[in-house]
Amino acid sequence: MGKKKINSLDDLGGFVFSTNDSFEFNKQENQETLAPKQQFLEALFSNKGRGGKTVTVISGFIGSEDDLKSLAKILKTKCGVGGSVKDNEIIIQGNYRDKLMEILKKEGYNVKRVGG
Template identity: 40%
Template structure:
């Protein structure tokens, strides 16, 4: 008796070249939709400044975080691609991001 087919018989098939996307170039800093907002959600009532929309690698985010922490004089972290600064640092973050070449917008109140 012959063996029944399985997923192995489709292993030799590949995607046609026309369906594959070429690797995209990173978006320039001035064109990224960077949002800066003050929030308390999930932080035990403590105010945190959240910066989202930065399209960069983990090492670049950490370098930017270091600059922001120095400018604000406060602590911070990177969680799930979002930079968080301790306290209400919206104005400081907006200014530091503009200096770094981004076009940030304040989101929320």
């Protein structure tokens, strides 16, 4: 099984350098997912840095990456649009902020509207 690619210093969890030749870096990936009632998510509309294309970003999810991806799949299916999961955020194509907030509230999440 291959090692997970490290994209930034944040992926190292604060570890920067070691002089120990036999050191093995093991990142903890078993983060426990909080229940929907304990999650405080933020929904924001954005088009900056995306070539003028509009997206809705859901951030603030605390839990495993698999649970985040399954939540993203639910949201994309219910809106009938594409999207992705990147940097612990769910990115949905288009301006679906109100619809996504409604879906998340029905799922039991606490959602806050951010920005205009």
